[in-house]
Each structure stands twice: as C-alpha cells, then as structure tokens.
Amino acid sequence: MGFWEYLRSRRELLVFEAWQHASMVFQCVLLALVLGVLIGLLVYRSPRLSALATGASGVLFTVPSLALFGLLITPLGLGVAPSVTALVLYSLLPIVRNTVVGLSGVDRTLVDAARGLGMGRGRVLLRVELPLAWPVILTGARVATQLAMGIGAIAAYVSGPGLGEQIFSGLGRLGGANSVNMTLAGTLGIIVLALLFDACFLLLGRLTTPRGLRV
Known part of the structure; x- marks a missing residue:
C-alpha cells in the first residue's frame, strides 16, 4: 500500500490522533505557562531564588524522556496521567527561565517612574513589568510547545494519546506491511502540528505585544 493510499484509508484515525x-x-503548555509564570513572579526579585528555580527545572529537563515516562508508570500508571505530567515538567524550564529573564530585564527607571505616579506594587507588575516582559515569556512558551510536540510522541510508550502511537506501532513492526507508512504518517503529522502551533504563536505575539515592543 502506498503512503497516500494509507493516509486515505486511515484518515479518520489519523485526524483523531492528531x-x-x-x-x-495545548493543555500541558497552558498549565506549564500558568505554573511557570507564577514561579517566575515569586522568584525574579531574588537572584538566589531565581537561580534555584531555573536550576531545579533544568535538572528535570536533563532526565531522558523515556526514563521519566518509565519512572512515572509506578505512581501514575499508564495513559493520560504520566503523559501530561511529563510534558508539563519538560515545558517548565523555558517558561520559568524566560519569565525570570523578562521580568528582571525590565528597565528599573520605568518601574520607578510608575511608582512615582502613585502606582502600587501590584499595579506596577500588571501595567508595566508584565507587558514589557510578555514577548520574552511568550518566546519561552513557544519553545516549550515545540519541545512538548516532539516529546509528546514518546507518550505512546506509556499508552498516552496522540500521533506517537503511529510511530511506535510502525517501529514495532519494522519490515512488516505499512510499518514505514505508519512511522512516516506520525512523524509528518507532528511536524505539521508544530508548524501550525508556531504560526499561532506568531499571530498571538502580534495581537498581544504592544506595538512599540514588536521586533
């Protein structure tokens, strides 16, 4: 069976898995974005806490994905729970790091000027610091999404959802009928999704970034 014929015959399954x-x-990166920004907000004023937060998330990032998925089987079992947990943990590093870098890089004279206008700490954060740091934070979320898109394929190792099932099934029956088609369909599907998500981030950046901060 040719590749295009395989796509036509498995269209509904492939669309569902995609x-x-x-x-x-999307859900894992969104959760990681909320957690990462909150962590960044808590630590960015302290160099020691900032280094601790980025270091801890960096240590998690160095754990091989197959090993982490395997370790999560015992406490969480198979399926969605270990998949989501692993993707959120891997997505945290670029978001936490970029949140800390973005907030720390805000010009202090602007912050002082805002305080001179009578703004409290909360208003300065919401009206000045976060908007100025947002492009950097969004870049972290964009990187996290691309990482999660690829690592999400390995979630099939723990019976997680997604296109990884096509890749693992194809590799598991290498040399058999449609093995190459399955692997190729899963791989190309993830590439297409990654490009679509990246385009959405570019659009989101243009819509949410103040005009004066756009590159």
Whole structure:
C-alpha cells in the first residue's frame, strides 16, 4: 500500500490522533505557562531564588524522556496521567527561565517612574513589568510547545494519546506491511502540528505585544 493510499484509508484515525496530540500539547503548555509564570513572579526579585528555580527545572529537563515516562508508570500508571505530567515538567524550564529573564530585564527607571505616579506594587507588575516582559515569556512558551510536540510522541510508550502511537506501532513492526507508512504518517503529522502551533504563536505575539515592543 502506498503512503497516500494509507493516509486515505486511515484518515479518520489519523485526524483523531492528531486532535488528541494537539489537545494534549495545548493543555500541558497552558498549565506549564500558568505554573511557570507564577514561579517566575515569586522568584525574579531574588537572584538566589531565581537561580534555584531555573536550576531545579533544568535538572528535570536533563532526565531522558523515556526514563521519566518509565519512572512515572509506578505512581501514575499508564495513559493520560504520566503523559501530561511529563510534558508539563519538560515545558517548565523555558517558561520559568524566560519569565525570570523578562521580568528582571525590565528597565528599573520605568518601574520607578510608575511608582512615582502613585502606582502600587501590584499595579506596577500588571501595567508595566508584565507587558514589557510578555514577548520574552511568550518566546519561552513557544519553545516549550515545540519541545512538548516532539516529546509528546514518546507518550505512546506509556499508552498516552496522540500521533506517537503511529510511530511506535510502525517501529514495532519494522519490515512488516505499512510499518514505514505508519512511522512516516506520525512523524509528518507532528511536524505539521508544530508548524501550525508556531504560526499561532506568531499571530498571538502580534495581537498581544504592544506595538512599540514588536521586533
């Protein structure tokens, strides 16, 4: 069976798995974005805490993905729970780091000027610091999404949802009928999703970044 014929014959399954993959990545990155920004807000004023937060998330990032998925099987079992947990942990590093870098890089004279106008600490954060740091934070989320998109394929190792099932099934029956088609369909599907997500981030950046901060 040729590749295009394989795509036509498995169209509904492939669309369903692509939707699962996209949904999993979106939800995991969104959760990591909320957690990462909160962590960044808590530590960015302290160099020691900032180094600790980025270091801890960096240590998690160095754990091989297959090993982490395997370790999560015992406490969480198979399926969605270990998949989501692993993707959120891997997505934290670029978001935490970029949040700390973005907030720390805000010009202090602007912050002092805002305080001179009578703004409290909360208003300065919401009206000055976060908007100025947002492009850097968004870049972290963009990097995290691309990482999660690829690592999400390995979630099939723990029976997670998504296009990784095509890749693992194809590799598991290498040399058999449609093995190459399955692997190629899963791989190309993830590449297409990654490009679509990246385009969405570019659009989001243009819509949410103040005009004066756009590159």
